[in-house]
Structures are given as C-alpha cells and as structure tokens.
Amino acid sequence: MTRAQTAPTAPTRERPRAPVSTPGKVGEHTTRSDGVPKVKGEFEYSSDLRMDGMLWGATLRSPHPHARIWSIDTSGAEAIPGVFAVLTHEDVPGRKVYGMEVPDQPVLAWERIRYQGEAVALVAADHPETARRALEKIAVEYEVLEPLADAEAAMREDAPKLHLSGNILRHVRIRHGYVESARADVVVGGEYEIGMQDQAFLGPESGLAVPDGRGGVDLYVSTQWLHVDQDQVAESLGLAPDQVRLTLSGVGGAFGGREDLSMQIHACMLALETGRPVKMVYNREESFFGHVHRHPARMRYEHGATKDGEIVYVRARLVFDGGAYASSSNAVCLNAATFACGPYDVPNAEIESYMLYTNNPPCGAMRGFGAVQVCFAHETQMDRLAKELGMDPVELRIKNAMRPGIKFPFGQEVPPPAPVKEILERVRVMPMPEEEEVIGRDLRRLPGGVSNVTHGEGVRRGVGYAVGYKNVGFSAGFDDYSTARVILSVEDGEPLLEVYTAAAEVGQGLITLEAQIARTELGVEKVAVLPADTRIGSAGSTSASRQSYVTGAAVKQACEGVRERVFERVREEFGEEPGELSLEAGNVVAGGRTIVPLAELIDEEIEETVEFHHRATEPLDENGQGNAHLQFAFAAHRAVVEVDTELGLVRVVEIATAQDVGKAMNPQALEGQIEGGIAQGLGLALLEEIQIKEGKIQNASFTDYLIPTILDMPSVRMEILELADPEAPYGLKGVGEPPTISSTPAIVAALRDATGQELRRVPVKPEQIVGIAEKPPSGPPQPGGRGYSGIGRLDERRET
Amino acid sequence: MPGYERAQLSAELEVITSPAAERPPQEQVEAAKEAASGSGLAREAGPETTVLAGGRKEVLRATMGVIEAALDAGAHAVNVKVEAEGDAPRFDTES
Numbered sequence: 088m089t090r091a092q093t094a095p096t097a098p099t100r101e102r103p104r105a106p107v108s109t110p111g112k113v114g115e116h117t118t119r120s121d122g123v124p125k126v127k128g129e130f131e132y133s134s135d136l137r138m139d140g141m142l143w144g145a146t147l148r149s150p151h152p153h154a155r156i157w158s159i160d161t162s163g164a165e166a167i168p169g170v171f172a173v174l175t176h177e178d179v180p181g182r183k184v185y186g187m188e189v190p191d192q193p194v195l196a197w198e199r200i201r202y203q204g205e206a207v208a209l210v211a212a213d214h215p216e217t218a219r220r221a222l223e224k225i226a227v228e229y230e231v232l233e234p235l236a237d238a239e240a241a242m243r244e245d246a247p248k249l250h251l252s253g254n255i256l257r258h259v260r261i262r263h264g265y266v267e268s269a270r271a272d273v274v275v276g277g278e279y280e281i282g283m284q285d286q287a288f289l290g291p292e293s294g295l296a297v298p299d300g301r302g303g304v305d306l307y308v309s310t311q312w313l314h315v316d317q318d319q320v321a322e323s324l325g326l327a328p329d330q331v332r333l334t335l336s337g338v339g340g341a342f343g344g345r346e347d348l349s350m351q352i353h354a355c356m357l358a359l360e361t362g363r364p365v366k367m368v369y370n371r372e373e374s375f376f377g378h379v380h381r382h383p384a385r386m387r388y389e390h391g392a393t394k395d396g397e398i399v400y401v402r403a404r405l406v407f408d409g410g411a412y413a414s415s416s417n418a419v420c421l422n423a424a425t426f427a428c429g430p431y432d433v434p435n436a437e438i439e440s441y442m443l444y445t446n447n448p449p450c451g452a453m454r455g456f457g458a459v460q461v462c463f464a465h466e467t468q469m470d471r472l473a474k475e476l477g478m479d480p481v482e483l484r485i486k487n488a489m490r491p492g493i494k495f496p497f498g499q500e501v502p503p504p505a506p507v508k509e510i511l512e513r514v515r516v517m518p519m520p521e522e523e524e525v526i527g528r529d530l531r532r533l534p535g536g537v538s539n540v541t542h543g544e545g546v547r548r549g550v551g552y553a554v555g556y557k558n559v560g561f562s563a564g565f566d567d568y569s570t571a572r573v574i575l576s577v578e579d580g581e582p583l584l585e586v587y588t589a590a591a592e593v594g595q596g597l598i599t600l601e602a603q604i605a606r607t608e609l610g611v612e613k614v615a616v617l618p619a620d621t622r623i624g625s626a627g628s629t630s631a632s633r634q635s636y637v638t639g640a641a642v643k644q645a646c647e648g649v650r651e652r653v654f655e656r657v658r659e660e661f662g663e664e665p666g667e668l669s670l671e672a673g674n675v676v677a678g679g680r681t682i683v684p685l686a687e688l689i690d691e692e693i694e695e696t697v698e699f700h701h702r703a704t705e706p707l708d709e710n711g712q713g714n715a716h717l718q719f720a721f722a723a724h725r726a727v728v729e730v731d732t733e734l735g736l737v738r739v740v741e742i743a744t745a746q747d748v749g750k751a752m753n754p755q756a757l758e759g760q761i762e763g764g765i766a767q768g769l770g771l772a773l774l775e776e777i778q779i780k781e782g783k784i785q786n787a788s789f790t791d792y793l794i795p796t797i798l799d800m801p802s803v804r805m806e807i808l809e810l811a812d813p814e815a816p817y818g819l820k821g822v823g824e825p826p827t828i829s830s831t832p833a834i835v836a837a838l839r840d841a842t843g844q845e846l847r848r849v850p851v852k853p854e855q856i857v858g859i860a861e862k863p864p865s866g867p868p869q870p871g872g873r874g875y876s877g878i879g880r881l882d883e884r885r886e887t
Numbered sequence: 888m889p890g891y892e893r894a895q896l897s898a899e900l901e902v903i904t905s906p907a908a909e910r911p912p913q914e915q916v917e918a919a920k921e922a923a924s925g926s927g928l929a930r931e932a933g934p935e936t937t938v939l940a941g942g943r944k945e946v947l948r949a950t951m952g953v954i955e956a957a958l959d960a961g962a963h964a965v966n967v968k969v970e971a972e973g974d975a976p977r978f979d980t981e982s
Binding site (some may be wrong): 111176182184189191197198248250251252253571 | 921922923926927928929930931932933934936937938940
C-alpha cells in the first residue's frame with residue numbers, strides 16, 4: 088500500500104463548521120469571535136472532546152527525580168477488568184526519544200529517570216478511575232539515585248553525567264569590543280537570581296487520538312505548533328507524516344508551555360494499540376509535570392561607566408538550569424546572551440551564557456524566552472549604577488539608550504525603529520496615580536487587602552522604572568515561514584472569504600486578526616477562518632510573538648493573489664477599465680464606479696496558497712557575532728507600589744507602559760495582550776515560583792503555586808506607539824512578549840524604592856521585603872502537605 | 888523554538904548484543920555508549936541505541952569508534968543509519 092492510499096480522504100471526526108463573521112478592518116477594534124463562547128462556557132476546549140466508544144489514557148510517572156529502572160511489571164494492571172492496554176518503552180514502535188531541537192527525551196523511560204514526573208508507562212481503560220487504579224498496579228523497581236539539582240554543581244568536573252555528552256547543553260559566548268582595555272570611573276557588580284516560573288495556562292494538556300482503521304491516526308489536540316508535533320509523533324510511531332494528521336482543538340492558554348509534546352505520542356500509541364479513540368486529560372497536578380517551565384537563572388553582572396553615566400562595558404555570566412531534557416533550551420541560551428546588555432549602547436561586552444542539564448523539571452519556552460531573566464538583571468544593574476552615580480535612573484537609561492544604526496553587542500546593526508529613548512520619556516511623563524491617604528482607607532486598597540493586616544500603618548509608596556526588548560520571529564538561521572490559503576466563493580448570493588492556515592490560536596486573537604486582514608485586503612464582509620490542521624503546510628509555532636508578522640504576511644499575500652486573479656477576470660470580461668481597480672464592499676470598483684459585484688463575477692472558487700518566508704537570519708559565530716534576529720520589539724514600564732514594610736505585603740497600585748507595536752492591528756486585542764503580559768510579569772515579581780527541593784516539586788497546584796488574580800492586578804495606563812517597521816506587513820511588530828519582560832524589574836525597582844532593600848531575587852518574598860533574608864530559606868516550606876511532594880503511584884507517595 | 892544550529896550529520900547506532908560473548912549484553916551496550924560519550928556528540932535514543940550528531944567528519948570518525956568499541960566488547964552487530972540533516976549545509980566538509 089502506498090502512502091497516498093493510507094491517508095483517508097475524510098477526517099475521522101467531523102470537521103466543525105467555521106463561524107462566519109464580519110470583522111473590522113486592520114486597525115479597527117474587533118471583538119473576537121471566540122470571546123463570547125469562552126465567557127459563556129460554550130467554547131469546546133480539547134479537554135471537552137469525546138467520541139462514542141472512546142477510552143481514557145493515563146500516564147505512570149516516576150516519583151523520583153533521579154533513578155535507575157531495574158524492572159517494570161505490568162501484569163497486575165493488565166489483569167484489571169476494563170483495562171485495554173498497558174504500554175512501556177518496549178511498545179514505542181518508532182524513535183524512542185523526542186524533542187523539538189534535540190531528541191533526547193524518552194517517550195517512555197527505559198532505564199534511567201532524570202526528573203520527577205518522567206513518563207514510565209501508559210494505560211488505556213474504559214473509565215478514568217479504572218485507568219488510575221491500573222497505574223497503581225504497575226510495579227516499577229527503582230534504584231533511587233542522588234539528584235543533581237543545582238546548575239552550578241552540574242558544571243563541575245566531578246558531577247555525574249546526566250547525558251552521554253555531559254551536563255553542559257550549550258555555551259554561548261559573546262565578545263564585543265575590548266572589555267579588558269575599557270576604562271571606567273564607576274564599576275557596579277551584582278548577582279541576581281530568578282526562580283522557576285510556570286506558564287500556568289488554565290486548560291491542562293489534553294487531546295483525543297482516533298485511529299483511522301488503516302494504520303494511521305488523527306489527533307485532536309491543543310498545541311502551539313501542529314506540524315512540529317506531527318513530525319515528532321510520526322517519527323515515534325514509525326509512521327509517515329501523512330499517516331498522522333493533527334487538528335487544533337480549543338487551547339486554554341499556552342505561553343510557550345505547549346511548544347513541546349506532552350500527551351501526543353502517548354495518546355496515539357494507545358489508540359493504535361487498542362483500535363479505539365483514546366482521550367487523555369492531565370489534572371492540574373500532572374500538568375505541572377507535563378510541560379516545561381521558565382528557566383531559573385543565576386546571573387553575575389559587572390557594569391563599568393564614566394562619571395557622566397556613559398556605559399563603557401558590561402560583563403555577564405549567565406547560568407541557566409535547563410532541567411532534565413533539552414526542549415528549546417539551546418535557543419533560550421542564545422537569546423539570553425544576545426539580550427544580556429539590555430536596550431543600551433554598550434561599546435564593549437563579554438557575555439558567557441551556559442545552559443545545564445540537571446535533575447530538575449525540564450525548562451523551555453515561556454513568554455519572553457531568555458529576555459525576561461536578563462532584563463531583571465540588567466535593569467537592576469542600571470538602577471544600582473544610577474544610585475552609584477547619583478543620577479536619575481530614567482535619565483541614565485535615556486543617556487545610554489540604543490538607537491538605529493549602532494551595533495548590538497552581537498554585531499547586528501540596530502534597525503529602525505528602535506524608540507528606547509522615546510518610550511522611556513513617555514512613561515516618565517505619564518500622570519502618576521493619585522496618592523490616597525492610607526489611614527482610614529478602604530482595606531481593599533491596602534497591601535494585604537481584606538486580610539485586615541494593616542490599616543495604613545507602616546505602608547510606604549515606591550516608584551520604579553524598567554525597559555526591555557526582545558526579538559520577534561525565529562532567529563539564528565532558522566528558515567521561518569508560514570503557509571496560508573485564501574478561498575473566495577459565493578454563498579447565498581454573497582461573496583465569502585475563507586482563510587485557512589495551520590497557525591494555532593492559543594487565546595491571543597490570531598483568528599480575528601486573520602479575518603481582519605482578509606477583509607481589509609479583499610473588501611468582503613463575510614469571512615470564515617477554517618480550523619487549523621496539518622492538511623495545509625506549516626504555519627510555524629505560535630511563539631516568539633511571530634504569528635501576526637509571519638502568518639499575517641502569508642494571509643496578506645494570499646489575499647493579494649486572489650485579488651489579482653479577480654482583476655484578471657474583470658479585465659477578461661470587461662476589458663481595461665479607466666482608473667485603478669479595487670475591491671470595496673463586495674464590488675469591483677474603478678475610478679469610483681462599480682464595475683461588477685463580486686457575487687456576479689465569481690462562478691467558481693478562486694483560491695491562492697502562499698508560503699511566506701521572512702528575511703534570512705544567521706547563526707552567531709564563535710565570538711557570538713551575527714545578524715541573528717529578524718525584528719525587535721520594545722516596551723518600558725513604570726510601577727507604583729505600596730508596601731506594608733512590617734509584613735512585607737505589596738499592593739501594586741498602577742503599571743504605566745509605553746510600547747512600540749508598529750501598527751495596532753486590533754486595538755482591543757492589543758490592550759488585552761499588554762494587560763495579560765503585565766499580569767504575568769507581576770506574577771514573576773511577587774508570586775510565581777515552582778518550589779523545588781532535591782529535584783521534587785513542592786507546590787504542584789494552584790492552591791500552592793500562586794498566580795495573580797483580578798484582585799492583584801492594578802490599573803494599567805498605556806501608550807501605544809505605531810512606528811512602522813518597513814519590512815513587516817502593515818509595519819506591525821510582535822506584541823505578546825514585551826509586556827512581560829520589563830514589568831517585573833519595574834515592580835521590583837518600585838519595591839526597592841519603597842523599602843531600601845536590595846531585592847536581587849525574584850519572585851520577591853515578604854521575608855526579603857522586611858529584610859529578614861535576601862533569599863528564601865534553602866529548605867522551602869511544603870505547602871499542600873505530602874500529597875504534592877511526589878507523583879506516581881499512590882502507595883509510593885505515601886511511602887515518601 | 889526549533890532547531891537553531893542543526894547538526895550536519897547524525898548517525899544512529901543500535902548495538903545488537905551477543906548472548907554468547909564473553910562479556911554480558913549490558914556491558915556490550917555500555918562499551919558502545921562509553922565510546923560515544925567520549926566524542927561529545929552523543930545522546931541516548933533507546934536501550935541499545937545511541938545517536939551521534941555534529942559535523943560530518945567528526946560524526947563519521949566517532950561512528951567508527953563506537954562500532955569498534957561494541958564489536959570489541961563482543962557485540963554481534965551494530966545497525967547504523969546515517970542521515971544528513973535537511974537544513975544543514977550538508978556538503979560543507981570543513982567541520
């Protein structure tokens with residue numbers, strides 16, 4: 088049987104009809120078509136999928152962060168009525184490892200456990216409870232090993248090697264100018280630390296795998312990149328890619344945490360083994376073990392400056408804990424190195440960026456992708472340098488702001504626009520929030536809120552600033568592209584546009600944006616964005632703030648192709664018309680006169696498919712030099728906080744921000760992106776950290792891993808700059824990540840202003856604010872009790 | 888974010904152990920892994936499988952070393968699959 092014959096002509100599950108909408112044009116406020124169903128609870132997330140006769144999949148995970156597996160006995164599980172399959176590594180039909188950049192992660196562990204929660208075996212059963220009970224009957228004989236849980240320790244010569252080639256996954260070195268001979272009047276050094284943040288998406292990992300009866304499988308899943316999932320799943324199933332078809336299902340947030348595989352291969356293995364649809368849904372605890380997190384980092388910096396405040400050099404040594412497997416750590420290591428100096432004119436720099444394997448949970452992509460960690464460090468350094476120089480911290484930043492035409496420390500020329508000075512000036516002059524008398528104030532507007540911990544006594548206000556930047560799109564030589572198909576037809580006497588891509592809508596508003604572009608380019612009122620799947624070419628990942636640029640450009644170009652085909656038809660039927668042809672409100676127009684309604688002109692569909700590749704980038708050379716990045720996006724933040732200096736409790740009063748977006752494509756969605764990004768930055772500043780003790784997660788729940796709620800969110804004052812990027816579609820810039828990058832250091836700067844404490848580690852804990860400890864205790868508390876200290880079989884948890 | 892600096896070449900080596908050899912099967916596999924480990928190019932890809940990824944010359948050189956180590960330890964055979972990566976400069980033989 089040939090490959091083409093194995094691919095069914097129809098999907099195994101009925102394709103939902105794409106809703107038809109009338110979006111605004113580019114630049115207009117447009118309500119998202121998925122917004123109301125999500126608010127009303129009618130939206131179908133991937134965890135809501137079901138099919139007649141489906142089974143439930145479940146995963147046995149290691150309770151140990153580092154262990155050797157001596158045996159796996161599945162007979163007890165297989166004997167349970169209602170269990171249809173129990174699988175181990177021996178049942179992986181193809182490649183036994185997977186990974187987006189480096190395939191180093193076992194689909195199912197065979198010999199060695201490298202992190203707590205690593206998948207060991209799978210069960211498919213007729214009920215989730217049956218599956219859970221079956222997991223308890225799988226007997227795994229472990230030899231527990233000492234975990235290597237510290238990145239610095241993993242660098243040592245005598246450290247146990249967690250992978251064949253050692254523990255250093257990547258080392259990036261940047262040499263710019265001559266640091267050794269640079270003469271500085273003032274030198275400021277410091278060491279900074281950032282905890283492990285979770286993406287904390289609300290929809291856990293989930294999906295439904297459906298065997299097609301011909302050896303292939305359809306997978307309905309929430310993910311960020313359908314095609315890279317397809318490639319990895321097919322490889323591990325030992326199938327051709329066209330035998331594994333993926334369809335995007337409702338995604339409940341991503342933020343980088345769905346770029347790697349979770350249940351994809353497992354569900355497909357169980358479905359192919361049983362010949363039945365298999366659904367897998369992680370619960371919240373399992374979700375913490377089922378996806379990568381933001382890299383914790385330790386960063387040592389030294390800034391040298393003249394007495395007038397001109398930066399002369401920067402030295403930085405960055406050490407990232409990549410956890411047990413590579414994920415996208417290579418790229419994070421590079422990104423952090425390239426953005427280590429911040430958006431400043433730095434004539435001399437030496438950057439060392441290391442990525443280490445440890446026995447901690449694997450880390451990978453998360454909103455900000457390496458730029459978040461270094462921004463906290465370089466912005467803290469800028470504040471300390473300003474203090475040392477007796478300068479205003481904003482003035483110091485403006486004095487050193489990068490500008491178009493100079494070189495980044497990694498050798499690329501700063502392209503226009505690079506409005507660092509302008510966004511800093513904007514946030515500086517924005518009105519400050521009114522200072523309300525603290526004594527007698529409504530408790531809800533005091534630190535600690537209705538916990539009734541202060542009535543205003545000991546409360547101090549602080550103000551802090553920060554600025555950050557990051558690349559948009561994939562970098563360093565990766566061929567980054569997106570595919571789009573646009574189909575113009577007539578339905579019920581009206582022209583209809585269908586837009587088809589594989590780009591993942593993860594809650595950021597992409598499908599609305601695609602519809603806006605289509606309507607803008609072709610002047611058609613009715614637009615439908617078809618469900619994303621792998622029947623069309625790749626759109627790349629919904630990450631790196633890239634989809635508006637890359638998929639937006641692909642949709643725009645496909646529309647331009649359709650438009651040209653329409654005009655050709657008009658010229659064939661009506662001859663050359665005086666004046667330029669255009670499409671307006673469903674009509675072909677020339678010189679202000681309607682030539683023909685589209686509904687009359689089109690007798691058969693007009694379809695165009697475009698693959699848009701952005702400008703090529705380059706890998707860095709051995710000195711860390713190269714035109715590595717495509718586009719840069721900038722944002723500045725000012726934070727105003729109030730602190731209960733006795734208890735270390737914080738209320739963020741307001742965040743003000745200025746961000747250059749190139750073009751505000753959908754202002755409503757843009758504001759949402761900015762506010763959401765700030766919330767995530769606030770979380771990192773004050774609340775969010777996966778607490779790990781000896782390689783074990785201590786707080787795998789939303790009871791114990793704290794994320795900001797609406798009560799923690801301050802009002803956001805924002806100014807949007809629209810300085811067009813001449814290379815980008817509509818001049819737009821990616822907007823998703825910058826709000827997260829510099830909001831964290833701005834809040835911490837405001838805390839320092841209020842308290843006078845050093846605060847060199849985030850998230851900032853109350854004990855740091857009141858000056859008891861600069862770091863949290865080395866043995867963190869174990870909130871949630873012993874139930875969360877391990878994952879795996881219940882009886883094993885009880886033993887730990 | 889995917890494949891930043893893709894390897895030019897990868898070689899997948901699966902050790903087929905011999906129960907009749909002097910050294911037990913596990914040691915035959917371990918010998919191959921140890922040889923791979925020394926190359927700095929290796930990662931595990933299965934109980935008996937190792938992948939070497941990197942520049943063309945270094946991968947080919949290391950592949951020979953792993954095969955020799957496995958055979959010296961008594962392995963019956965080594966299955967080898969060598970692949971040039973899709974978007975790597977595959978004809979650059981300098982590295």
